Amino acid sequence: MPCTLPASVTLIEVGPRDGFQFESRLIPTELKVAVIQALADAGIRNIQVASFVNPEKIPQMADAEDLLQRLPRRTDVVYSGLALNLRGVERAHAAGLQAIEVSFSASDTHSRKNTGLSHQQALKQGNAMIRLAESYRMQVRLSIQCAFGCVYEGKPSPEAIIKIIRDLDCLGSVAMLCLSDTTGMADPRSVIERLHDVKALVGPIPVGLHLHDTRGMGLANVYAALMCGVTHFDTALGGMGGCPFVEGAAGNIATEDTVHMLEAMGIITGIDILKVANCSQRLEHFLGKPLPGKIYRII
Amino acid sequence: MPCTLPASVTLIEVGPRDGFQFESRLIPTELKVAVIQALADAGIRNIQVASFVNPEKIPQMADAEDLLQRLPRRTDVVYSGLALNLRGVERAHAAGLQAIEVSFSASDTHSRKNTGLSHQQALKQGNAMIRLAESYRMQVRLSIQCAFGCVYEGKPSPEAIIKIIRDLDCLGSVAMLCLSDTTGMADPRSVIERLHDVKALVGPIPVGLHLHDTRGMGLANVYAALMCGVTHFDTALGGMGGCPFVEGAAGNIATEDTVHMLEAMGIITGIDILKVANCSQRLEHFLGKPLPGKIYRII
Numbered sequence: 001m002p003c004t005l006p007a008s009v010t011l012i013e014v015g016p017r018d019g020f021q022f023e024s025r026l027i028p029t030e031l032k033v034a035v036i037q038a039l040a041d042a043g044i045r046n047i048q049v050a051s052f053v054n055p056e057k058i059p060q061m062a063d064a065e066d067l068l069q070r071l072p073r074r075t076d077v078v079y080s081g082l083a084l085n086l087r088g089v090e091r092a093h094a095a096g097l098q099a100i101e102v103s104f105s106a107s108d109t110h111s112r113k114n115t116g117l118s119h120q121q122a123l124k125q126g127n128a129m130i131r132l133a134e135s136y137r138m139q140v141r142l143s144i145q146c147a148f149g150c151v152y153e154g155k156p157s158p159e160a161i162i163k164i165i166r167d168l169d170c171l172g173s174v175a176m177l178c179l180s181d182t183t184g185m186a187d188p189r190s191v192i193e194r195l196h197d198v199k200a201l202v203g204p205i206p207v208g209l210h211l212h213d214t215r216g217m218g219l220a221n222v223y224a225a226l227m228c229g230v231t232h233f234d235t236a237l238g239g240m241g242g243c244p245f246v247e248g249a250a251g252n253i254a255t256e257d258t259v260h261m262l263e264a265m266g267i268i269t270g271i272d273i274l275k276v277a278n279c280s281q282r283l284e285h286f287l288g289k290p291l292p293g294k295i296y297r298i299i
Numbered sequence: 300m301p302c303t304l305p306a307s308v309t310l311i312e313v314g315p316r317d318g319f320q321f322e323s324r325l326i327p328t329e330l331k332v333a334v335i336q337a338l339a340d341a342g343i344r345n346i347q348v349a350s351f352v353n354p355e356k357i358p359q360m361a362d363a364e365d366l367l368q369r370l371p372r373r374t375d376v377v378y379s380g381l382a383l384n385l386r387g388v389e390r391a392h393a394a395g396l397q398a399i400e401v402s403f404s405a406s407d408t409h410s411r412k413n414t415g416l417s418h419q420q421a422l423k424q425g426n427a428m429i430r431l432a433e434s435y436r437m438q439v440r441l442s443i444q445c446a447f448g449c450v451y452e453g454k455p456s457p458e459a460i461i462k463i464i465r466d467l468d469c470l471g472s473v474a475m476l477c478l479s480d481t482t483g484m485a486d487p488r489s490v491i492e493r494l495h496d497v498k499a500l501v502g503p504i505p506v507g508l509h510l511h512d513t514r515g516m517g518l519a520n521v522y523a524a525l526m527c528g529v530t531h532f533d534t535a536l537g538g539m540g541g542c543p544f545v546e547g548a549a550g551n552i553a554t555e556d557t558v559h560m561l562e563a564m565g566i567i568t569g570i571d572i573l574k575v576a577n578c579s580q581r582l583e584h585f586l587g588k589p590l591p592g593k594i595y596r597i598i
Contacts, residue, residue, distance in 0.1 A: 005488070187563035188522045189304070216512075216556040216593040217563075220519040223487045250593055257515040264486035264516075294515040294549055 005226050008268040011255060012046040012208065012234045013039050017082055018252055019240025021051060021060045025287060029063045033070050035279050039237065040077045042275035044255075048080045048101065048234075052088035068095040080141070084115050089129050093136040100138045101178070102129045105145040106164055109152035110182070114145075123167055130170035142168070143178040143210060148194065149185030158197050165201050176206045176232065181221070184214025184250065188224035195228040208232035213239060213250035213292065219261050222253065226267070233258060238280030238291030254293030256280065274299060304525050307567040310554060311345040311507065311533045312338050316381055317551055318539025320350060320359045324586060328362045332369050334578050338536065339376045341574035343554075347379045347400065347533075351387035367394040379440070383414050388428050392435040399437045400477070401428045404444040405463055408451035409481070413444075422466055429469035441467070442477040442509060447493065448484030457496050464500050475505045475531065480520070483513025483549070487523035494527040507531035512538060512549035512591065518560050521552065525566070532557060537579030537590030553592030555579065573598060 016036055020027055036049055049071065055062035064081065071079065080099035081092040092100050104122035105111035111119045126142070133140045144164060149155040165171065179194060186194075191209070199207055209225050211218050211233065222233060235258045241251025259273045273295065280296035290297070315335050319326055335348055348370065354361035363380065370378065379398035380391040391399050403421035404410040410418045425441070432439045443463060448454040464470065478493060485493075490508070498506055508524050510517050510532065521532060534557045540550025558572045572594065579595035589596070 187560055189564040213515075214593065214597065215559055216553065217518055217560050219516055220522045220560065223519045223522060254515065260514055261486055261516050261519065265488040294513065298513065 005265060005267060006229065006231045008270075009226070009231050009233065009262050010046065011044065011258060011269060011271060012048065012232060013044045013237065013255060014048040014210070014234045014252060015039075015236035015238070015240050015255065017048040017051050017061075018234070019236040019238070021058050022241050022251065023060060023287060026060060027283075027286065029067050029070060031286060032063075032067055035237070035283065036071060036079075038275060038279050040074060042272045042279075043270045044276075045076065045270070046078050046080065048082060051082035051084075052091040052095075053082075053084055065091070065095045068097065078139075080139075083129060085125060086129055086132055089132045089136070089138075093133075093138060098138055099141070100133050101141045101143050102126055102133065102174075103143040103145055103180070105150070105182075106156050106161060107146040107150035107153045110146050110150045113152075123164070127169045130173055134170075134173050140174045141176045141178055141208070142171070142174040143180050145180045145182045147179040148181040148190055149183060151183050155185065155190070158193065161194060162197055162201065165198060171202065171205065174205060176208050177202055178208045178210050178234070180210040181212055182210075184212035184217070186211065186221050187217055188220050191221045191224040192228055195225060195230065199228070206232060208234065210234040211253045212241065213253050214242075216250070218250070218253035219257060222258060222261065237276050237293075238283060238296050239293035240283070240291055242292050250292040254280075254291075254295065256295035256299065257293055260295045304564060304566060305528065305530045307530070307569075308525070308561050309345065309531050310343065310557060310568060310570060311347065311531060312343045312536065312554060313347040313509070313533045313551060314338075314535035314537070314539050314554065316347040316350050316360075317533070318535040318537070320357050321540050321550065322359060322586060325359060326582075326585065328366050328369060330585060331362075331366055334536070334582065335370060335378075337574060337578050339373060341571045341578075342569045343575075344375065344569070345377050345379065347381060350381035350383075351390040351394075352381075352383055364390065364394045367396065377438075379438075382428060384424060385428055385431055388431045388435070388437075392432070392437060397437055398440070399432050400440045400442050401425055401432065401473075402442040402444055402479070404449070404481075405455050405460060406445040406449035406452045409445050409449045412451070422463070426468045429472055433469075433472050439473045440475045440477055440507070441470070441473040442479050444479045444481045446478040447480040447489055448482060450482050454484065454489070457492065460493060461496055461500065464497060470501065470504065473504060475507050476501055477507040477509050477533070479509040480511055481509075483511035483516070485510065485520050486516055487519050490520045490523040491527055494524060494529065498527070505531060507533065509533040510552045511540065512552050513541075515549070517549070517552035518556060521557060521560065536575055536592075537582060537595050538592035539582070539590055541591050549591040553579075553590075553594065555594040555598065556592055559594045
């Protein structure tokens, strides 16, 4: 029989960032605010609300500052943003955020295509971003994109990931290390192997997972990670975040589907699945297409 | 770290039966023959090709005998059929099938709605069907539907399933016992618990799983079962078998998605995923709608 499962799990809602940014149709700021508030009312305690990136490249995120201004502050919810460079950290701080995700890619090709920087340059910049965020007293989550593979370079060797983590000067300053399966290439076996390596290196720093369901393995990977003691997962309402060019293609693991599986196994999330599903139904209606998640359609 | 995974796994393709029968649009017999042949050419060694049920209730299966007549016999593939009563076993035998699935439901309500028989009546009939198939020297797979829950009665108690298996007089005559998650209600924890109970009861008889992905847990359940030593899973090309009234709603676990996950973990299936995906693309084109599977769309 496999290992004991954790008693409770924390989900970090990334739909308003990783989900929305894939949509070509601009979602009005007021609808974003309403959805984020409803997600908070559903019991989600960590919500990534925007990315502070070039608005010309990602028009959906051009309203980041405006959104933050309109978003009622709550003592029971941590809002966070994503930054890919120092300017992003500055903008997030100026907008009043107290938590930031600093992200860089394990894949050199993906890094160059996504940010114009080599992996080494991005790593150096990542360290500088963490120092800057620290000076602002922001809580930092460090995310390694393509930690399980990338469509350009395939699967990284265990040694490559170990080297990346060893090269992180500022690891001791982060509140969480997140392994990101950006392209949905992780399988349960690789999740277990990677977690085994990484957890041995980072000691007391919590390790979270950011999983995509592109190849249908999302919840299988959650289950594998639970057995390794992981208690923090990124999810997106309705499984948003899929490629906008392939209808129904899977994005992030769906918040509702993840909550449903966890609760079915007796693991507490504190999240009201019906309230989240209502948000997904609202977005499905606005976008005029079904989202990849399953539970929100049948609940 | 969790248990060792098996080195190889056998998939039983149920798309031409459990997948096709949910489609309201009649699939021409010649297309069924072509798809079944292509699946065999892809390396699938067990294919459930039809159910021998009332053609008025399931018009899609009305051509079962005709299909069997047109299907070239191959020494490398076992074709099987599904029967719900003695007449079905007789028809399958007369059509030349050498393998049959005898199926009854663990849920009394589901049994009555599906076959008009109470659970106890269906159990008695199941034993008679197994004896009849045995007299025809047919290989029998016994399937317990709703073994993980049903929408009418919820989840069965472990004791209920244990009692059902103890009441099976003919268990020693079956080649395999299949636990069927007819409505996609199994979760990894319940899979492990049920397998633990059932495997202790059935001794050397192999236990297979028939999983649906209705709630997104299909491959997570496969992974849980692999850790319990299960090496036989039903799958359907493209994840067919979903409810025809909810577009994109998940059906059986998709053959391609399952092969992909297994092979990613180093588990041999002997199946050419591209050839299966070609069949799914062909059916998507014929049916004019996307199927629930993920891999066939992106491979």
